[in-house]
Amino acid sequence: MPELPEVETVKGGLEKALLGQRLRSVRVLRRDLRVPVPDDFCKALTGCVVTQIIRRGKYIVGVLDSGRAFVLHLGMSGRVRIYDSGLPANLETHDHVTIEAENGTGIVYHDPRRFGFLILAEAGNWDSRPPFDRMGPEPLSGNNVFNGAVLHQALAGRKGPIKTALLDQSVVAGLGNIYVCEALYDAGIAPERSCALIDEAMCVRLAESIRTILLRAVAAGGSTLRDYQKTDGSLGYFQYSFSVYDREGERCGGCDCSNGSVVRTVQAGRSTFSCPVKQV
């Protein structure tokens, strides 16, 4: 499932392809995504110039010169393909929405499981409406936006485990299962540890780890993206070497737990990977 770094990679691709471009034609091949594509979606986009592409949490917002915006969420399996010289003659199964700009750029939204969606918003106030109105700080927006004190405040009064709290988009935006596991490992904090037992010093460490892990993944996405685009024009997921995620039974990526190994537990129905030696 795409998390902040993957969405950031897609956002960068869309920005390069669509910023300043007038949209010539928009087609919806399948409307019943997780949230149905609005009836007036094609009409709202066609003829408009894209003035800004923004990522907020796991969402991408494309602001139009008409005063409206489109909002894209990739769900579980959503992918965006970008074609510099026009849409392909034959679309693939699960290609649900296509967009063509006047300069010939073609965009395809592909989503086999259809948990993603494309909806419309009013550009001026998209961030004061659900789901953006309750969304926590952007972890990469700078130390004044997201830091240990901010995280400590967001955790105040919470009783559950820290892992579950970090998946809550109102605590911090953009994290999912993978990067929460990796950040907790980096910070040396056990995923089961109660939020009530996370002090401010731990929050400082954790906020720093979240930022480090995300920046590394964004950088890896950027470089992989360039290689990937040469072959099929796709934007989306990338391979990244994780320290603990999906590595049950292996040694973790950076400590001396030579007798131990990464363990998998289940929290709130989702797999958690951690090193019981490093994380306490």
Ligand SMILES: [Zn+2]
């Ligand atoms: Zn270890």
